[in-house]
Amino acid sequence: MSDRSRYPGYDVLAKRETPSWDEPTRRAIDKRLHVSTAARFLTAAEWAGADALCRRILPQDEEGETVPLAALLDAKLFADHGDGFREADMPYMREAWRAGLAALEAEAKARYDGHSFAAISIDDQDSLIAMMQKGLLSAAHWPGLDAQRFFERRVLVDVPALYYGHPKAWSEIGFGGPASPRGYVRLEGDRRDPWEAAEAVSGQEEAARRLNQHVV
C-alpha cells in the first residue's frame, strides 16, 4: 500500500448533512459506524481467528481510522444477511464460517507447534491463506468443507464487502458515496462536481487537498 493518499483530505462523511445524503441513508450508515464490538454470533476463539484473517485480507497498516472488520462480520453473521443460497457441496453462510474458522485454526495448530492462527506471524498467516486459495491444504482438517471453496465463496465474498461498504474505503478510492437527492451534474470525463473528490496529481497534492476541504 503506497503511503501517498490518492484523494488527500477527502472525507465522504463530510457530506452527511448535505443534499447528497437523505434520512434512510444516514440511518443505514450510522448503524454501520456504530457496529457492536461485542460478539453476538462468533465465539471468542472464532472472533480472534476471524479478526486475524480479516486483517490479512484487508490489511490496514496505515495510521488513522480502521474498519472493524471482525465486528462487521459478526454483525453480518448474527443478522444472517447473506446471499441465501449454498452450493450443493457447501454449507450455508453461517455454518460455512464456523466450519472454516475451525478448520483454519486446526490447520495452523498442526503446522505451527500448536499455535492459533491469530498467534502465528503475519508471513505465516499469509502463506496459509495462499495455500488455502491455491487448494494446497489437505482435507484432513477440513471435514465437510473444501478449503479453497471456503476461501473463494465465503472469505473473498464476505470480507471485502465489509471493507468497501464502509465510508472510510469510499474516501480512500474517491467514490462519491451516497448521492440522493442531489445526484450529479457533470458527466463528462475529467470533470467533477464540487461535491466529488479531487484526485491528486503527482506534485500537486496540496491543490487536491484544498479542493477536498470543500467537498460538501
Place this chain on the structure above:
Amino acid sequence: MREYPETDEVDFAIVGTGAGGGTLAALLAEQGFSVVAFDAGGYFRPLEDFASDETEQNNLYWTDKRVVDGANPIQMGGKNSGKSVGGSTVHYAMVSLRFRPEWFTSRSSLGYGADWPISWQEMWHYYGVAEREINVSGPLTYPWGPKRPRYPYRAHELNTAARLLAKGCEAIGIGWTETPLATLSAPHSGPEGKSPPCVYRGFCRFGCSTNAKRSALTVWIPRALRAGAEIRDLAMVGRIETGPDGRATGVHFHRENAWHFQRARNVVVAGYAIETPRLLLNSASDRFPDGLANSSGLVGKNLMTQSNQAVWGRMDQEVRWYKAPPSLAITEHWNYDDNKDFFGGYCWMGQGPLPNEWASIQTGSRGLWGHALREAMLDYNHMIGVKMVGEMLPDETNRVTLADDLDQYGLRVAKITYRWGENDKALIAHALQQMGRSIEAIGARDMFRQENDTNHLGGTARMGNDRRLSVVDGDCRSWDIRNLWVCDGSVFPTVGGVNPALTIQTIAIRTADRIKHLAAAGEL
C-alpha cells in the same frame, strides 16, 4: 387500498408483483376484475425506505435458502432475484430492449432453440405499448432491426463510460447507440402519479430514491391500487390448491406467522424462473403427483440464464463510472450478425459498478486480496468495462427441482442445476474477444476478463403451441389446468441476447388483452 376477505372468491390471485405479476395486476384490475396480488417481500416507499447504499439494499433481493449445483452453478442474488413489491424491477438496471424478430422463430428461422407461439409482428405492437406505458427514454432512431416508433422520452446524456464504449465500437467498426432505459429523462405525470427525471445518482442497480426509475413498483402497482386491486405484501404463497375437478381453487399463503387460504377463480404464477416452478412442484397432489401444469414433464426444465462476462481496463483519464445509469450506451451488433460459428447473439453495455461490486470482481476474477486488493481498488475512478448480455441455449438438463432443505416457512427449497453447453462457451469466447478488442483500441491498460458471471433467467415453464412440448400456451395459460396461468420470464422458450424485463412486461400486456377477449367470449 381495497382489501378482500379470504372467503371472497376473487377473480385473480396473482403470485408475484414484478414485471409479469405487477403489470398483470394493474391491467386486470383496470378491466374490472377483482385482483389480489401477493408478494413474499415488503412494500417499500422509495423516498422513505431506499438508502443510497449497496449493503443496505441487499434487502431487495431474494436471499431465502436455495441450493445450486451443476458444472456451472448459478450465483443467485441481486442480478436474478427480487423480494419486494415490484420484484426485481425495483433494482433492475432499466435496460428496455426488444428481442430481435427472428428470435420468436429461432428454431425455424435460425436453427436452434424453440419457436415462440407469438409472432414477432404481434410482439412489435405490444412492445410499442409497453415502451409508452413505462415511458422509455431512447435514441431517435434505433440502428438494428425493423422500424420501430420513436421512443417516448429523449435519450439520456451519456456519461464518460458510455462515451468510451461508443469510441471503442467505432474503433473496431461496429455500431452503437444510446441504450433505451426505463428511467425518466423529463418530468412525467400519469395515472400512477408524478415523477421527476433522473438525477444521475448512479445507484440504479438498487432502489431508485428519486422515483425516476420506471419499475413495477412505480408504474404498475399504483395503477393496480387505483383500480381496486389489493397488494398483499409479506405474504409467501406456498401451495396452489386444486379441487376435485382438477381446477385451481386458490392459494395457501403464509403471513403474520400463520397459514391462510385465499379463494380465487384464477391463479396466476409470476414468481420468475426459480420460484414459479418451485411453487408448481410444491403444489403436487394425488391428482397431480408431478406438480401442477406438468403433464409435459417440462416444469422446471430448460432453465436459461444469460452470459454476463466482461472485460475491464484502466484509462489514463478519470472516468468516474459511479455517475448516472451504468448502461447508457449499447452495441447490439452481434445480435444481428449471423456470420458466426455458433447460435445466438449478445449485446454489450458500459458499466458502473459501485465499490462493493467492483471489489467482488477484483476478488472473483483476479483472486486479489491483501495489499494487492487495496492497491487495485485505488484505480476505481479510472476504470472502464464492457459487459455482455448473451443468449444461452435451452437444455432440459438445466433445471429447477426441489431440494430436501426447508426454508423458513417449512417449504422445500429450489435446487438449481446448471451447465454451460459448447455453444454457450463458443459465444462467450467470441464476446470476450470482441469486447477486449474494443477497449484495447481506445487505450485501456492492464485489461482483465471477468469470465464466470451470469445474470437474468428464463425458461422452466415454457410457452408453446403443442401441449406435449410446453407448459403454457401463447396466452400464458396452463394446458392442463385452464384457470392456472404463468406470467413471467419462466414462459420464455428462448432467452435472447438482451435484458428480458421489457419482454416480460410486453407478454403480460398481451396476456391481459387475451384475458379480456377470452372473458368476453365466455372462455375464461
